[in-house]
Amino acid sequence: MTIEKIIGISSRRTWFDSPSDEFNRTDMEKKIKVLASLNYWGLLDKVIADYQEKYKDKDYIQNSLKSTLLLYINELDEEGWHNLRKQRLSQTISSLKELLREKVEINFSANGLVEAYLTKDKEEFEKQNRFFRVDFEEDITTKLEDRDKRENRSFQESYTHLYSFFKNVLLPKYRKEDYSPIPVDMGMDYQMEYVVSHFLLNDPNRENYSRALSYTIRVLLLNYPPYHDFFIFRINLHDPIAIKDFWKKNEVAIHFNTEQDMEDWGKLKAGEQPEQLYVQRWVQLQNELEKRDVIICASYKGLGYKMGVIRRSQEPAIKKSTEGFYAILPLEKSKEIDLDLHPVLQGLLPSNVTISRIKKRNYRLRKLYHQMKVKLPVREFDSNSYEIMVNEWLRSSHAPEEIRMKFQLLKTGSNKKDIDIFGVSVLGEKMAVQVSDTNDPRTIMRKVRQLSNYEEFKKLFFFNINSSKEEDVEIIDLKQVVSDLENDNSYQELVQELS
Known part of the structure; x- marks a missing residue:
């Protein structure tokens, strides 16, 4: 979606300069719909910034911007706008964007647009598409x-x-x-x-x-990202009978049974932010379900893992317990997963949390759950995988002799937070190695500084940047490590398993 497609070639003063003739020739409802559409597509900030830049030398136009935005806010919230008049312009813009978002949620929806298109409901489709402005025939x-x-x-x-x-x-x-x-x-x-x-x-x-x-x-x-998100959902309840029941029925649930739980539940019902992290993550899951399906990797304490789908718009069922109640969601197309057969996946699952989005290795998870057959030239490595590959690379002939490792002194992922690999080179030097999948200069500088105290060690850094060598700091590109191993018949299977 583009700015021009939403507002055409009309003067920007039509939308942001209330004293102008252009503004007063267009009715307020149409202007609000246009701003709501710009906000939905993430373009409103740019339009306002471009407007300010264009008229930066005309104070009388610049000065009317905030008052014009307050007019929109007054139209959307007659009671609340008085409190906003003393805000800075940036705060006024943020307040307007929130009200526009609420208007969209009440009056328009991607669900409504798509349903009207599929059912050929012309009236509803035209109403929805006045906001979305999508040309289905293009x-x-x-x-x-x-x-x-x-x-x-x-x-x-x-x-x-x-x-x-x-x-x-x-x-x-x-x-x-x-x-x-x-x-x-x-x-x-x-x-x-x-x-x-x-x-x-x-x-x-x-x-x-x-x-x-x-x-x-x-x-x-509508430019949504492809595929569905994965969430880990741990059912670590104190009641083993309840866990077995949820396992048998292919359900996931959280238990509200303490005073703080009840306070958070009240905040949820009032649309407020809950205090506890697991309830906040529950809200994240619910928000995702408003837009699309979610794929759950569910851990049942003492029983195992299952993967399944929670459908979009699925509302939780409430079931009373002895001390409170369960909020329950059903899993469709559920299948048991033996993680012992997929050890690499264990590192993907966020630990010590009840609910969490899984942000890594989604291609691997889709292959596991959907049994995807099409092979992609995609490599997804987590931090553990990179450390394993660097360890193997350092022992191999791909590593120059001066940095080739003879043996390792501490296992990968040990308690030394500054060092990922600690060993001795074939030349007898102690080696301190840091591995990080980053190209951020600040992160790289910080990690280099962390090893500055290891003066008698050979220090090596593996980052996602071009290899370089300055004084006692040698950086090796992780992409080179991956390339060397996947083009070596002895290591191809390792790279495949880790990706």
Whole structure:
């Protein structure tokens, strides 16, 4: 979405200069819808900044900006706007953006837009699309090719393939009420296979075709990121009978049973921020479910792991317990996972938390849960994987003799927080090695300083930047380590297992 597509070529004074003729020629409701659309697409700050830059030499126009924004705020919140008149301009902009967001949530929704499009509800579609301004008939192939480049998507993961699948397969079948299965075949790319595997593989009915189309339209036309997020959900309750019951019924739950729990529950119902971290994470999960499905990796204390899907918009069920109540969510398409067979995955799961988004290695998790067949040239390594590869590289012939490691003195991930690998080189020097998947200059400087006290050690640093050597600081590019190992027949299997 672009600024020009939302506001056209009209003068910016139409939106931000209330004393002007341009402002007064457009009705207030239309102006608010335009600002709400700009805010939804993340463009409002830029439009205001461009406006200020354009009229920076005209004080009488600049001076009307804040009062104009306050007019919008008054229109959206007649009772609250009086408290905002003494705010700085930046605070006024933030307040307006929040009110515009609330207006969008009340009056418009991507769900409503997509549903109206699929059901051919012309009146509702036009109402919704006055805000979203999406041209469903436009050929967006070129735009998707640009998006592929911006996001560095490989050919096997191109948005253009998903677009072709949407236009030529999904939508025509839905319109014809043909809800027959779509097999995963060799002609599919990664994103196409994902849609089929997540929505249509085992139960291809009208509802699931609609869900598949809704997801696809969001990704292609509303610029949502592809795929669904993973969350870890630990059921570490004190009641083993309750845990077994949730395991058997394929459910996840949190227990509200203390005074602080009840206070947080009250805050949740009032739309306020809860105090406890696990309840805050519950809110994050609920917020994600308002937009799309979530894939859960559930840990049941003493029983094992399961993976399953919580559907978008799923409301929690409330079940009374002896001391309080459980908030329960059902898992669909649940399957047991033996993490002993997938040891690399154990490092992905955030520890000591009840609920947490899993931010790493989602390609690996999708391969595990969806059984994805399309192979991508994607390498996802966590910190443990990098440390293992660096350790192997240092022992191999790829490492120059002066830094080649003869043996290790402490295991990787030991209690020495400044050192990731501690060993002795083939030349008899003690080695202190720091490994970090970063290219941030400040982080790199900090980590280099942390080893400054190890004066009698050979100090090596592995970062995601070009290799360099200055005085006693030698930096080696992690990409070089990965390249050396994956092109060596002796280590290809290791890289594959860790990625």
